[in-house]
Amino acid sequence: MNAYEKSYEVEPENLDNVFAHWQQADSFLPWNCLFVLPVWLKTWWENFGRNAALYLLAVRHEGRTIGIAPLQRSDDTVRFIGDKNVCDNLDFIVAPYNAAEFYHRLIAYLKQDGVKRLELEPVRRDSSVMTHLLAVAEKTGCKISYADGDLSYALNLPGSWDDYLSMLRGKERHEIRRKLRRLNEAGQINFRTVENAESVREEMEIFLDLFRSNRSDKAEFMNDQMVSFFKELAAALNEVRILRLFFIDLDQIPVAATICFSYRSTMYLYNNGYDKGFGSLSVGLLGKVLSIKESIQSGLQTYDFLKGAEGYKQRLGGQPYQLYRCLIELP
Numbered sequence: 001m002n003a004y005e006k007s008y009e010v011e012p013e014n015l016d017n018v019f020a021h022w023q024q025a026d027s028f029l030p031w032n033c034l035f036v037l038p039v040w041l042k043t044w045w046e047n048f049g050r051n052a053a054l055y056l057l058a059v060r061h062e063g064r065t066i067g068i069a070p071l072q073r074s075d076d077t078v079r080f081i082g083d084k085n086v087c088d089n090l091d092f093i094v095a096p097y098n099a100a101e102f103y104h105r106l107i108a109y110l111k112q113d114g115v116k117r118l119e120l121e122p123v124r125r126d127s128s129v130m131t132h133l134l135a136v137a138e139k140t141g142c143k144i145s146y147a148d149g150d151l152s153y154a155l156n157l158p159g160s161w162d163d164y165l166s167m168l169r170g171k172e173r174h175e176i177r178r179k180l181r182r183l184n185e186a187g188q189i190n191f192r193t194v195e196n197a198e199s200v201r202e203e204m205e206i207f208l209d210l211f212r213s214n215r216s217d218k219a220e221f222m223n224d225q226m227v228s229f230f231k232e233l234a235a236a237l238n239e240v241r242i243l244r245l246f247f248i249d250l251d252q253i254p255v256a257a258t259i260c261f262s263y264r265s266t267m268y269l270y271n272n273g274y275d276k277g278f279g280s281l282s283v284g285l286l287g288k289v290l291s292i293k294e295s296i297q298s299g300l301q302t303y304d305f306l307k308g309a310e311g312y313k314q315r316l317g318g319q320p321y322q323l324y325r326c327l328i329e330l331p
Helices: 015-023 038-048 095-111 128-139 161-169 170-185 196-213 214-223 225-240 276-281 283-297 311-315
Strands: 009-011 054-060 066-074 077-080 117-124 144-156 189-194 243-249 252-263 266-274 304-308 319-329
Touching: 009 015, 009 144, 015 054, 015 066, 038 225, 054 095, 066 095, 117 128, 117 144, 128 266, 128 319, 161 283, 170 266, 170 276, 170 283, 189 196, 189 283, 196 214, 196 225, 196 243, 196 252, 196 266, 225 243, 243 276, 243 283, 252 276, 252 283, 266 276, 266 283, 276 283, 276 319
Parallel strands: 077 117, 266 304
Antiparallel strands: 009 054, 054 066, 066 077, 117 319, 144 304, 144 319, 189 243, 243 252, 252 266
């Protein structure tokens, strides 16, 4: 092995060190994917990481970290930390200009360590997995395949609320205006954002009650383990100023709650709940509509509805993008 080869190292990493990388002002790692931010990884692992071993790896060149592989391992198979139930898309953390070297070193390490399969999902078309890893893996003798996963929807935000309404079809524009007018006629309306740490803890209980009351499948999904995850995630993302917990109050009664995440130039719609007793006022839909309005007023560029093909996403202007499931079999 020559000096150039020795200058690269693949080493196990821990979640606290990854958090430190993220917090460094001079870090050149891109951190483009919300769902692999260290706060997200740590919260998910502490709640769900019981059936696999943490396999978090860093690739370094001359002592500088050029990429991070947020993986978990079960026998000879590795997957991303996270799962598609609560993580809408996943990826590696590596700058594009370092991607080829990063993946060459990572694959060589995995082979030497007895890994046979990488099962990577869900990933976006513009993810590092799709744009760099698959090509490197194929060149190094791996067998690669990928298939369509879920659809997601996103909206390019215009500069004003009026411009947004103008983007919609006439029927949808009319319906939003009509629903907003009916809601305001029903009583005193307050659309608010919860940001205080203590208030977030209290108001998450209200969100959970609203969420579970909507449908039986939602109540089943929100078991004790999921409740713990949602509460801890909300607290952790609020601490780093990413959480946006919105409520609609009608005559001072919370009737709808929407959990969003504002990261860089995008607002991500994560989940919502509403009081079925006010369903005739479309408070669940209007919670999302008002979060779009808030995003526009905050100067954000994109509103990501995230995965799922629910009809309201298209009615509110969302355009589909495909997610993928990737399999890499190592020789």
